[in-house]
Amino acid sequence: MLGWEFPPFISGGLGTACYGLTKAMNQLGIHVTFVLPKVVDEQYATHVNLLNPNSYNVPPSLRINELQNVEFHTLDSPLEPYTTPDTYQQRIEETIRRKQLLHGGACGSQFFVKSDYGNDMYSEVHRYAALCVELAKQQDIDIVHAHDWMTYPAGIAVAAITGKPLVVHVHSTEFDRSGEHVNQMIYDIERQGMTRADKIIAVSHFTRSIIISRYGISGDKVEVVHNGVDRNGTTDWTLEDAGIRNDEKIVLFLGRITMQKGPEYFLYAARKVLEVMPNVKFVMAGSGDMMHRTIELAAELGIGHKVLFTGFLRGPDVQKIYKMADLYVMPSVSEPFGIAPLEALDHDVPVIISKQSGVSEVLIHALKVDFWDVDEIANKVVAVLKYPPLEMTLKSHGSFEVRKLRWKDSARKCAKIYEEMLVPV
Template sequence: MKILMLGWELPPHNSGGLGVACLNLSRALVNEGAEIDFVVPYKADHSELKFMHVVSALKLDPLNRFGMSAYDSKRVEAKIVSDAENKQLISIRDVQKRYCEFIEKYLMKYKPDVVHAHDWLTFEAGVLAKKNYGLPLVAHVHATEFDRSGMNGGNPVVHAVEYEGLLMADKLIADLNITKKIIHDRYGIPWEKIDVAYNSLDENFVTADYALKADHYKYLEVMKKQGYKIVSTVGRFTIQKGLVHLMQAAAKAISKEPKLLFVFAGDGEEKEELVQLAADLKISNNVIFTGFVRGQRLRDIYEISDMFVMSSVSEPFGLTALEAAHHGNVLILTKQSGVAEVLRSVMAYDFWDDKKLADAIVAVAKSEALESTLKTGIKQEYLKISWDDVAKKCIAVYNEVNKRKRNNF
């Protein structure tokens, strides 16, 4: 089966988990016998991905450098990147238009069996493929605009694009049941049109030998030897991630248990606010900002941490929680984090409840028995889900939409 995969990013040119999920899903689909052309909106060398054909739709540098990642929906009209093709400034909407133009030309030459579009940025191209060429369209929803905006309105342009894609798609795949519910409740899409397929960990992440690189976080290692517990969080510093609540909870926890260090790994629009808040709360000595990290440095943060907090106001899935679990972290997640659907050995709280989060952190820090119980339980759970299962679900969806297409002729 030939799949035209429409995506906005792939590692190493990714700003978050979307690119990672697209990569792992594509690899698993190829293992199931699929042939994939994966179209990205930038020019980059992905020659290491020999299992599929990565196609560059535009001659642009990778877009995550310019605030044009899959997560920057607030800035869809901003002129924020220099176009290498004609030396003018362009916006996300301009890039989407040219992406669609490329897909139009591509489909004049190639005829895939199905089009699989990931999130709102590629939905217009997917709809074009369906309308103009009669191709079955599968829309994969990793996050809605309601998620990205912290359930606080969002960008009306994005909502309109998202709604059209969801409406026109022959079938939808959501990462979680909570995402399925948002699609149904907020956009009015019928339940039966939406399938759910849980994300998983990269197989190489799980099986590869791993050793902490000693010189990356020497300070944290020294403090651990002095009895400190390390609490980490990883992600973009946006309203969706609930990091202000986490910082306020950190202050409450430190007042009860001073031997706590909080590591904020990532970057984003809220960074200055978070740095100032740590100072205002007088906990700067207990808070470390690493900046954006990936690869070995990211894994070292997981490896050296005792607890991982996902404080999101709304989190469709949360692959970082699975990664942290693999490195033996206790997980403390908001009830609004979708990964809690598949993991039970966690401590859960509502994103606004700073006190409950602080109490959970202190409880784990002071009880070795509780820490051990949670770590043992989580290991038995996260390995039960796999990308192979996701790929099989997608293949079933592809077969369903193709059968429906044949029956309509």
């Protein structure tokens, strides 16, 4: 399996999805070799465990007892999900500069260091592919399973070398991330991956239809496997953890603050809510390229004092924020799946989700809105905060419903797809 990120190295839903899926596959007895690029720059990737860049060893934190059938390989590569070629360029230059400082310029000629990495994201993706091919030669594999576009070239190469079938797993497409302003290079890689794949797994029907209509892929090849959620240890918490709660209601946005996630709709709705309900705080947890613009927008709308920005949250902080929240809102413009609402429900937080999301295909006990319908988002936010029986019913039915969406079922569906591919027709 070729991936980008894996807990604790996560910045979004992809790592969570890979973790959940491989964990469940592990329980089904499927042996998974998981290869992921590892970022080396501490400053830009504090969530990455730094190891000797030349090591193929498993990082200690990844030796998880419950994943006995999963073997991890990290490759030295600054690839990180959700980056654009521009930010990649900045990062690579920063890394080189820091290395030069570190080595005091001695023996570390600029050219030598630079040759370690691809000069741009495009060549890095291919360098990762080349490393994967080397690795694959030493492995006995049956299926190549590549998660999202950065690993597609690697997937194609490994499949070609080993002669094994290729599955590409689409967690997100360029159209979700960039709207109509797609990056042609990424689009081409995505399309090539989908074309060359023997099977495509889409995380929702929503994504499946994008794959068919925007990438020209035949529908026969595209299967839908919805994501799941793992019940967190909600019992671990004590009431003191929630001691921060006061008489103000808390409405939560949790996700990357990017165009795709619709942060501005959250703020427009917040302003409408505050017109009729003053005792509400809006918390925006996450970071992203629209962060500054979003903070400015909150100020422009005159609700700066009612909106809190927490930055990127990890593990225990995420749990804490869910515990504090009265309501979770996901106004995504285009969301292939959206695991966060499931996590919110898992923490007994009712959710309002955009109809333009994959998760709305599997959730019934959630309030659904069009992301652009700010009035309706506000209407529903007020309703949840104002009418306790609504919150009560959403919570009780929602937490019951979310228990049925297990990674195990997703893994079973993948396993079934594998089996069908391995049976000679």
